[in-house]
Amino acid sequence: MKIGILSFAHLHAEAYIQNLRAIEGVELMGIADEDRERGAHFAELNQTQFYDSYEQLLEDDPDGVIVCSENSRHRPLVELAAAHGVHALCEKPLATTLEDARVMLEACAEAGVTLMTALPMRFSAPIVEFKQQVDSGSLGRIYCLNTTNQGRMPVHERAWFVDPVLAGGGAIMDHTVHLVDIMRWCMDSEVVEVYAQANRILHADMVEVETAGLLMLTFDNGVFASVDCSWNKPFNYPTWGGLTMELISERGLTTIDAFRQNLNVFLQGPARNAWLYWGSDANQAMIEEFVSAIKENRPPLVTGEDGYRALEVTLAAYYSADMNLPMRLS
């Protein structure tokens, strides 16, 4: 099976290359990038072919592509893939507007190709274990969740992550979709109401987008859940950030810290203390799912529709923060 990478704007592309190469029977056919310098650099670094146009790669007969362009530039690449009859795995958030997301879903549906959203937390071992606990009924009735997906502001990873147009927003756009998706999935329930507050006090002098956000979601099963999506970790924090959930149910308290599985490292010298992650690689499992879904001609575990739903909640959070009112979702 041949898989190509469309754009290297998102740093996850580097990880996905390793993930693809770890799968037997999968061939990384190359990288296409409109940014010639960037594409050629990463193609050389990863010893793979560089295509200087997306069309060129798509005409080389891939089975699937992974779209790693900037958030607001997902749509043209997914449409292009669909037009070539190629399955697409699209980086999250699926798009920055619902209009773009809808067009992407329609284009893939019409072309009869798979659209998967890169929401790797569904493949995180602690989250999978949590879902099994929920499904088994062992937690009893679920009442509420207190969740966080916080991190360092990712400006040093890629400058466009803090660009209001290319990223479509700041901390809310960056982090909300993961938790929304996990909760939708684990409870098999949709968000019906969103309330949010946001501000730009952290890194106020560096960026125009919001750097902190607190959301309250209400699901159609009556469960309420808060989400902290803030870029509240200083640049010298031992890791990029993390994702936690605390669930209150009839039986008590269940805590999940999805990136807890770390080795604490202290070295002589001026360097900061670091956490080395030793938990399972959710990205690997996600890429394997994309490949399997293509091979088995079935919908993937996380669809384009899931990406659309998560985006819908995220955008409602922006409206709510502007209006200081809870927003109902239809």
Next chain:
Amino acid sequence: MRVGIVGTGFMGRTHAAAWSATEAVISGFVSLNKAMAEPIARQYQTMAFDSFAAMLEEVDIVDICTPTHLHHGMVLEAAQAGKHIICEKPLARTIKEGQEMIAACRAAGVQLIVAHVVRFFPEYALARKQVHDGQIGNPAVLRLTRGTFQPKKTEDNWFVDFAKSGGMMLDLMIHDLDYARWVAGEVETVYAKKISSEHAGAHVDHGLVILRHRSGAISHVEGSWAYPPPLFRTRFEIAGSNGLLQHDSADTAAIGLHLRGSGDEDIPDVPLPSSPLIEDPYTTEVKTFYRSLLNGEPAPVSGAEGLAALQLALAGIESAESGFPVTIDQLPEVKEEKRS
């Protein structure tokens, strides 16, 4: 000075121990009836009064450790008798009660101090000082958690009687609402959800609150009466423009007792955090209050501060019930204090 302690439950006993570490004289105790006050009176070699009125004749300071709904009447009576007052949190059950209490104390020229003890827990005091000293820059996002099991006092469990206690938000979460305001300043908007409003018939309560402060800072405040006993946990994370402060009681437990045997009988009525200190926070609190009264200084935690915290907790309940954010209009008592 002479102090009388009203209420001989958990908080009355805790305050008695704290007072015994000061130079003040414990003149005696009042409880629901004299027999209930006698054992602790014997313990401190002092007297059990027949009534609150009888106590007022023998003391300079009244320490009110009674259930919330009784604070109002007792404070008015003590103020009229010209006694300084230390009142357990929450200050009162309603804003109107709290305002009357403050007015009565001002009219009588007596001090009204509200026992928001969390301000005296060293980890909370230290973090607030760090913020106040500018160590982390401007506060941006605060996360505060206080979680435990529902108080399980069997006889006359006023804690779970909403009319008397105001429930989890008024009794427990008010600690962190007060702390959020102490650290990040006046609050503009309160939005809240809680189990008791969303899930009728649930036998536990748990609330999540989002505050927006006038400074633009935002706070996430979590309060729980839904943990299984004997779990008690406090946590905070304060992010500012120049850094981050984190505390988790699970990480700072300086001693762990993991012992075999026994069951439910070892669970206390009301949970207490266990972080061994040479001086416990309640003693630090009472000593601070006593020193301010001796020196005629402003109240370390004034009636107006207690009223502002009460307003936030009541707004949380209102928001959870209505489903809409509640705007905080600063009360005249709080405004006046800011001016003076």
